[in-house]
Amino acid sequence: MNDLHGIGVASGRVSGPVAAMPPPIGEPAEDGQLEEGPDRDRAVALLESSSSAVGAELSARAVAAREAGRDDAAEVLEATAMMALDATLLGEAKTRIGQGSRPERAVWEAAGQVAEQLSSLGGYMAERVRDVQDVRDRLVAELTGRPAPGIPVREDPFVLVARDLAPADTATLDPSKVAALVTEQGGPTSHTAILARALGLPAVVAVAGATDLVDGTWVLVDGAQGTVVIDPTEEQRGTAAAAQAPTSLAVAGGTSDGHRVGLYANVGDPSGIEEAVAAGAEGVGLFRTEFCFLDRAEAPSVDEQVAAYERVFAAFGGHRVVVRTLDAGADKPLPFVTSDDEPNPALGVRGLRTAQRSPQVLQDQLTAIARAAAGSDAEVWVMAPMVATAEEASAFAEQAHGAGLPTAGVMVEVPSAALTADLVLAACDFASIGTNDLAQYTMAADRQLGVLATLNDPWQPALLRLIAMTAEAGTRTGRAVGVCGEAAADPLLACVLVGLGVTSLSMTPRALPAVGAALAELTLACCAELAEAAVSSESPAAARESVASILNRSP
Numbered sequence: 197m198n199d200l201h202g203i204g205v206a207s208g209r210v211s212g213p214v215a216a217m218p219p220p221i222g223e224p225a226e227d228g229q230l231e232e233g234p235d236r237d238r239a240v241a242l243l244e245s246s247s248s249a250v251g252a253e254l255s256a257r258a259v260a261a262r263e264a265g266r267d268d269a270a271e272v273l274e275a276t277a278m279m280a281l282d283a284t285l286l287g288e289a290k291t292r293i294g295q296g297s298r299p300e301r302a303v304w305e306a307a308g309q310v311a312e313q314l315s316s317l318g319g320y321m322a323e324r325v326r327d328v329q330d331v332r333d334r335l336v337a338e339l340t341g342r343p344a345p346g347i348p349v350r351e352d353p354f355v356l357v358a359r360d361l362a363p364a365d366t367a368t369l370d371p372s373k374v375a376a377l378v379t380e381q382g383g384p385t386s387h388t389a390i391l392a393r394a395l396g397l398p399a400v401v402a403v404a405g406a407t408d409l410v411d412g413t414w415v416l417v418d419g420a421q422g423t424v425v426i427d428p429t430e431e432q433r434g435t436a437a438a439a440q441a442p443t444s445l446a447v448a449g450g451t452s453d454g455h456r457v458g459l460y461a462n463v464g465d466p467s468g469i470e471e472a473v474a475a476g477a478e479g480v481g482l483f484r485t486e487f488c489f490l491d492r493a494e495a496p497s498v499d500e501q502v503a504a505y506e507r508v509f510a511a512f513g514g515h516r517v518v519v520r521t522l523d524a525g526a527d528k529p530l531p532f533v534t535s536d537d538e539p540n541p542a543l544g545v546r547g548l549r550t551a552q553r554s555p556q557v558l559q560d561q562l563t564a565i566a567r568a569a570a571g572s573d574a575e576v577w578v579m580a581p582m583v584a585t586a587e588e589a590s591a592f593a594e595q596a597h598g599a600g601l602p603t604a605g606v607m608v609e610v611p612s613a614a615l616t617a618d619l620v621l622a623a624c625d626f627a628s629i630g631t632n633d634l635a636q637y638t639m640a641a642d643r644q645l646g647v648l649a650t651l652n653d654p655w656q657p658a659l660l661r662l663i664a665m666t667a668e669a670g671t672r673t674g675r676a677v678g679v680c681g682e683a684a685a686d687p688l689l690a691c692v693l694v695g696l697g698v699t700s701l702s703m704t705p706r707a708l709p710a711v712g713a714a715l716a717e718l719t720l721a722c723c724a725e726l727a728e729a730a731v732s733s734e735s736p737a738a739a740r741e742s743v744a745s746i747l748n749r750s751p
């Protein structure tokens with residue numbers, strides 16, 4: 197097999213054996229009734245031994261996760277282990293076997309019934325539906341002799357190869373075991389890419405043929421080049437022992453001639469703040485509050501939200517924390533604010549738009565943010581995702597100000613907001629450009645589709661031009677315009693963004709040292725020259741090349 201190529205989305209060189217993510221477990225067929233008598237008895241015994249095996253395996257992993265200090269993963273595993281031994285689920289399955297169903301079909305149907313009952317109870321119970329489905333799949337795998345679904349479990353570090361990774365897959369991903377990520381699908385801003393950068397794992401996405409790699413095959417993953425070398429030589433493996441990059445920002449953000457650029461961290465849930473503090477972030481430029489709402493059947497209470505937000509504000513006392521209100525919909529559907537019957541969810545009721553249908557969810561969130569802010573000395577800013585018009589920006593700012601939050605802005609993620617950035621900025625206090633979504637909507641290319649990954653490349657000149665328009669509007673109106681999409685985590689592109697006029701950059705904490713160092717080497721005039729070259733290039737590749745050639749030319 198030849199070496200494989202894709203799009204490198206998180207740099208680093210690592211070699212290791214492949215462990216493939218098993219294919220999802222499908223619904224077992226209804227056919228093949230069991231005869232009354234020994235066949236059914238054997239099926240019940242098999243169900244019992246399978247449930248014990250699955251329960252024991254999950255419990256052992258929960259203990260290991262707890263010992264490793266990964267409490268979140270331990271909780272998920274403990275809940276799933278309990279469900280594997282659940283008397284109602286097993287009782288329902290046995291009843292069906294007693295009527296002649298094969299055990300895998302019986303488990304599937306029984307789980308469906310239990311899930312339905314839990315959903316109808318709402319609240320905490322409805323949140324257990326995912327555990328039931330996970331256990332169902334594990335039991336069906338065990339009963340039919342297939343590998344367990346989810347991230348493979350191995351003694352030694354491995355390169356995880358998957359079609360793509362969903363947020364749910366990653367809850368139990370152990371970064372001490374997963375050395376690198378390779379996916380067949382996904383683009384530069386897909387979950388896999390965001391996760392890899394957050395965990396500091398080298399990753400290559402959109403790799404055609406990745407899922408044909410056989411388990412155990414040794415590969416060398418180069419996340420900068422976007423290559424997967426199969427059976428690397430000893431010498432190549434040696435080069436993978438990469439020099440350790442610095443882990444903390446050396447200096448305050450800015451260019452070599454003293455132009456200040458705020459360098460902030462993107463934080464996904466309060467447990468990420470330690471890393472942000474350790475990396476020397478000036479504050480939080482994007483606090484994705486979805487974590488508080490994910491896996492919930494109903495919105496969390498104001499009190500619950502206040503407690504979660506206070507943790508982040510406390511870690512950044514005296515510094516800026518930009519809180520993004522709930523960004524539900526499309527790749528982050530939430531049952532209580534999004535509907536599941538839209539033909540085009542990415543173009544549907546998502547982000548701020550969900551507030552039309554569920555105004556109380558937004559009002560409660562603003563109340564919670566304001567209450568948490570009042571009890572801390574962090575400089576709390578608030579912003580709304582998926583804003584398309586100046587009217588929306590103005591309505592949001594008014595509501596946020598009314599809730600007691602003095603600095604209210606919007607994310608520029610929709611081309612219309614960039615095109616009317618002067619009006620949008622006149623209607624609120626600041627803007628932060630979400631380049632992940634701005635790329636997908638500018639290029640009309642789903643950010644989760646591997647085949648369209650090159651269209652979602654953040655070096656696309658069309659995207660850079662919209663960023664330039666927004667930054668220029670910021671200069672004209674005197675408003676801050678930052679970038680908080682993945683583009684900010686690419687050291688070279690970060691310099692281009694500063695040259696385009698953005699005033700701050702927010703990124704995964706691990707990217708801060710490299711971005712800070714790149715910026716500190718260049719003058720503002722040089723950044724502007726790079727920006728000019730990039731926006732006038734005809735493709736992302738040409739943009740990268742012309743920027744590199746400016747930097748490489750002799751002084």
Ligand code: PEP
Pocket residue numbers: 482484523609629630631632633634680681682
């Ligand atoms: C973006 O779209 O660039 C962004 C930062 O938001 P998210 O990736 O959470 O959609």
Ligand code: MG
Pocket residue numbers: 581609630632633
């Ligand atoms: Mg977005």
